[in-house]
Amino acid sequence: MHKEKEKEVGYFLYFIRSLKNGKVYVGKTNRNPKERLKEHNRGMNRFTSQNRPFKLVYYEKYYCQKDLDEREMFYKSGMGRKIRDVILEVASATG
Numbered sequence: 449m450h451k452e453k454e455k456e457v458g459y460f461l462y463f464i465r466s467l468k469n470g471k472v473y474v475g476k477t478n479r480n481p482k483e484r485l486k487e488h489n490r491g492m493n494r495f496t497s498q499n500r501p502f503k504l505v506y507y508e509k510y511y512c513q514k515d516l517d518e519r520e521m522f523y524k525s526g527m528g529r530k531i532r533d534v535i536l537e538v539a540s541a542t543g
Contacts, residue, residue: 457511458478458509458510458511459476459477459478459509459510459511459512459513459516460476460477460478460479460480460481460484460507460508460509460510460516461474461475461476461507461508461510461516461519461520461523462474462475462476462477462481462484462485462504462506462507462508463504463505463506463507463523463532463535463536463539464485464488464502464503464504464505465502465503465505465536466499466500466501466502467501467502467503468499468500468501469499471499472505472532472536473488473495473496473499473502474520474523474524474532475488475520476516476517476520481504481507482504485502485503485504488500488502489501489502505536505539505540506535506536506539
C-alpha cells in the first residue's frame with residue numbers, strides 16, 4: 449500500500465533578506481517558506497526580481513488566516529518594524 453505524503457496545513461509569515469542590498473521583505477504564504485523562497489529568488493514579482501537573491505531569515509506558523517493577516521499588518525507598522533528589526537538582529541546573531 450502506498451501512503452501519500454500528508455500536506456502540511458497552516459499559514460506562514462516570513463522575513464527574507466536581500467543578499468544584494470540588505471532590504472527585508474515581509475510575506476505570507478500557505479506553502480513551505482523554503483519553497484516560497486525559491487520563487488522569490490526566481491524573481492516572481494517586481495520587488496523580488498530587483499532585489500534578489502534572498503535568504504530566509506525567520507518565519508512563524510499560523511493556523512488561522514485572520515491571525516496571519518493581522519500579524520503581517522503589525523510587522524509592516526511602525527512598532528511592528530521595530531520588533532521585526534529586533535527579531536532580525538537576534539536571527540543574524542544566532543546564525
